[in-house]
Amino acid sequence: MKARIAERIGKARTIAISSHVRPDADSIGSGLALCLMLKQMGKDARYCNVDPAPHPINLLPGYGEIALRQIHPDPFDLVVLIEGGSEERTGQKNLKNYFCVNIDHHASSSHDADINWVVPEAAAVGELIYELGREMGVSFSRDIAFNLYATIASDTGSFKYSNTTTASLAIASDLASRGGFTPCEVSNLLFNTNPLEKIQMLSKVLSTLELTLENRVAVIDFRRSFLDRISLKDIETEDIIAVARSIQGVQVVLFFKEIAVDYYRVSIRARDQFSARQVAQTFNGGGHPHAAGFFYRGKLAAAKKEILQLIREQLP
Numbered sequence: 001m002k003a004r005i006a007e008r009i010g011k012a013r014t015i016a017i018s019s020h021v022r023p024d025a026d027s028i029g030s031g032l033a034l035c036l037m038l039k040q041m042g043k044d045a046r047y048c049n050v051d052p053a054p055h056p057i058n059l060l061p062g063y064g065e066i067a068l069r070q071i072h073p074d075p076f077d078l079v080v081l082i083e084g085g086s087e088e089r090t091g092q093k094n095l096k097n098y099f100c101v102n103i104d105h106h107a108s109s110s111h112d113a114d115i116n117w118v119v120p121e122a123a124a125v126g127e128l129i130y131e132l133g134r135e136m137g138v139s140f141s142r143d144i145a146f147n148l149y150a151t152i153a154s155d156t157g158s159f160k161y162s163n164t165t166t167a168s169l170a171i172a173s174d175l176a177s178r179g180g181f182t183p184c185e186v187s188n189l190l191f192n193t194n195p196l197e198k199i200q201m202l203s204k205v206l207s208t209l210e211l212t213l214e215n216r217v218a219v220i221d222f223r224r225s226f227l228d229r230i231s232l233k234d235i236e237t238e239d240i241i242a243v244a245r246s247i248q249g250v251q252v253v254l255f256f257k258e259i260a261v262d263y264y265r266v267s268i269r270a271r272d273q274f275s276a277r278q279v280a281q282t283f284n285g286g287g288h289p290h291a292a293g294f295f296y297r298g299k300l301a302a303a304k305k306e307i308l309q310l311i312r313e314q315l316p
């Protein structure tokens, strides 16, 4: 599949890249690395996204390359969608007017594009962009390598999550050996750049922490009233979830993010045999086996009851 994509890129002169709404470090790092690769190849490459990335993802090298805009109606020979093969996931309209390539590692990825390269075994989509770069024979500049390393460090939680494979480690090792940056610099950018307000807010969020179902499930809710000076869009909430996930014996974390009155973004993180995706799919969401999410409309108490019932059924 990557050979077909490389061939298609080779023939194209103008290429647009887009990744999903509510961007994360994997989608942005992958898009930036690909954009830099295409420019190196002499392509007219544009990275068009609908949503801005939260801090600290907006500190990744080359972030200024991203234009907040629709791809349509400008003509492009090719559109590459990172972690989001559909109009709903990318927020990009009229994708049917273009030849689209979807590169993703979500098993639930839509296969609506003209070429779909979906590899659920990849810990980060950045691993696939790395493979594609090798296929295209690009030289891995410092910024390309930095971005790709960041995608893997982010999606594996610094090589700690169950998705970490020997391939992830080998690719990360190769990227780090290209020089120009150290693994510690990437960690510092991704994990040690918290604004003080965020940590103060974290204490409020953690005050909502409850353990249930024999202390195997942690429930946290993030209320809009916690947001004082800091906006929800401006922060990455994954590390808040990681704190709850680190409690001994916890197998599932349920994280409610209040978006509007009676409207929540629900994130589920799980370990071992528990499928977070199975729960998310019940509510028309998706994701990975151990990390999935969906939107819920209704009262928080009703949401908790309904979702915890499903979790109880699946727990051993």
Ligand SMILES: [Mn+2]
Pocket (backbone or CB within 6 Å): 026, 027, 083, 105, 123, 124, 125, 155
């Ligand atoms: Mn990813």
